[in-house]
Amino acid sequence: MGYSILFLSAFGAATIIPFYSEIAYVGMLEQGFAPLWVWLVATAGNSLGAAVNWILGRYLTRFETRRWFPFKPDSLHRGQAWFQKYGVWSLLLAWLPIVGDALTFIAGVMRVRFELFFILTAIGKGARYAVVYLIYTGFFA
Numbered sequence: 001m002g003y004s005i006l007f008l009s010a011f012g013a014a015t016i017i018p019f020y021s022e023i024a025y026v027g028m029l030e031q032g033f034a035p036l037w038v039w040l041v042a043t044a045g046n047s048l049g050a051a052v053n054w055i056l057g058r059y060l061t062r063f064e065t066r067r068w069f070p071f072k073p074d075s076l077h078r079g080q081a082w083f084q085k086y087g088v089w090s091l092l093l094a095w096l097p098i099v100g101d102a103l104t105f106i107a108g109v110m111r112v113r114f115e116l117f118f119i120l121t122a123i124g125k126g127a128r129y130a131v132v133y134l135i136y137t138g139f140f141a
Contacts, residue, residue: 014049057108
């Protein structure tokens with residue numbers, strides 16, 4: 001049950017819905033769950049949540065003028081210009097709060113090849129959870 005909750009919280013945290021998975025992540029470490037599995041489940045959930053953003057960006061931009069669309073047209077175009085300037089390597093920063101969600105959405109809009117998108121995003125998200133683990137263990141203290 002714990003891994004399911006962690007997966008869902010990590011998945012939710014990566015979508016355009018504001019959510020934080022670090023509490024579940026550290027909570028599972030506190031409870032003695034295997035750190036490698038906790039890291040793998042959180043990274044997988046967060047990476048697959050980002051894939052949802054890519055899919056939304058890839059296939060829903062035709063609705064960008066609708067009121068319910070998550071980004072206003074001018075902010076969407078600014079995001080596209082930013083992504084063109086910094087390129088696909090910026091996906092390594094997809095772990096950043098708020099900015100990362102928009103970045104993964106824009107990657108879909110810009111039709112970044114999904115395989116490349118997923119690899120770069122997963123690397124960044126996995127690195128973030130590794131740093132959270134190192135902070136938890138006191139590695140930087």
